[in-house]
Amino acid sequence: MTRVAAIDCGTNSIRLLIADVNAGDVNAGDVNAADAATDGGALRLGDIVREMRVVRLGQGVDATGELAQEALDRTFAAAKDYAGLIRRHGTGKVRFVATSATRDARNRRVFVDGIRGILGVEPEVITGDEEAALSFAGASSVLPSRGADPVLVVDLGGGSTEFVLGDAGGVIAAKSVDVGCVRMTERHLRSDPPTADQIAAAEADVDAAISEAALLVPLERATAVVGVAGSVTTITAHALRLPEYSPAAIHGSELSLAAVRQACTELLGMSRAERAALPYMHPGRVDVIGAGALIWRRVLERLADVTDGRITTAVASEHDILDGIALSIS
Structure with a gap:
């Protein structure tokens, strides 16, 4: 030990x-x-x-x-x-x-x-790339194996988002792009709640970043998508309407893309005061969760499109790069 x-x-x-x-x-x-x-x-x-x-x-x-x-x-x-x-x-x-x-x-x-x-x-x-590999190791370590079926892990952070396609053999392709909940909030979503123009500008940045990632990561090969990090788990808590933030309830939950997109749309449209009143919202995420929701929504919409509707659900994992780091030094 x-x-x-x-x-x-x-x-x-x-x-x-x-x-x-x-x-x-x-x-x-x-x-x-x-x-x-x-x-x-x-x-x-x-x-x-x-x-x-x-x-x-x-x-x-x-x-x-x-x-x-x-x-x-x-x-x-x-x-x-x-x-x-x-x-x-x-x-x-x-x-x-x-x-x-x-x-x-x-x-x-x-x-x-x-x-x-x-x-x-x-x-x-x-x-x-190193961040992406560690995120995949952490997320995949606690999820049931899908064998040769490629899984896309998306690590939605504050400054960047990592797209990692992998299977039981490890990482197939990975790309880190500079869109995250803090970066998009500071760059675009300055109003409370954000305006339609601000949302459109942020979506344009996110869409361009997803396209950049897709040049290296064949998103169309994904058979499932797993989201990690605080934005994704908080969005999942909102979709589940939890009475408090519960890692046990969130981890491994698989929700329809429609349910997750609806949760994202709701959070993006709320004021800071409304988000702060949610029982599962960490105070440090109140001002940036709207941008996190915007990013996650656009990612899921792109996946549904490029996989011709094959991906219909999204899984949330409480295990991510932190677990990958711990495993790497064991």
Whole structure:
């Protein structure tokens, strides 16, 4: 057994997973465990700690190209808390991964030096392709195997969205594009609620990004679609009309595309006050969930079109890049 700590630092949130890695079978429906095929058999992640803080590291990066000092301060404060948890739980191996916002920032060295000083590990600013592969590993680790049938995993983040087509043999093709809920909110959806013109401009950006991804990822080959990350799981909670945010209720849920698109349309049209009143809405997602809903809706509409209606449902997974990071250091 090995105890590991994985940290995923994205555009909107920073998350920590401390887990024990054990060989053995696992129930794929258990939200507190993940398994993945390895040369030595199955690996199981037994959660010790899962933490998420919305720090909005990517605040303003799309416009300025730099990480704002107040965003760095919020992120460093969370990292200090995580360092305490890692020490308390006696973690042997730690991997810190930073994604879209840090990739785009000219002053990322300030971030890298700060995290190294707090945690004693070198933060890895990974490429979009690396992010995609880790997201696929995390999501596919807890989903029933579809064998040779290709599955599309879509990781809808704050600054970027990853499209990963894969099967039981691993990743077939992957592409990361620069559309995410924070980036699209800051760039387009500034009104409360957004105007029709703002929505149209955001949709044009998203459609262009999907087309860019489709040049490398054959979306038409997908036989199923799995969405991961906070925007997708929150949209799923809305579609399910949950009385509170429940990972167990969300994970593995398979809903019709019509139901998910309707949930997206509702969230996009709400005011911030209306979204804040929803019992499953994290405060840090209130202002950006509309953009997340817009992106997810356009992705599902494109998939329905290119697969000639073969894909009629979407699956939500609570396991994503964070689990992939943990599995990668086991």
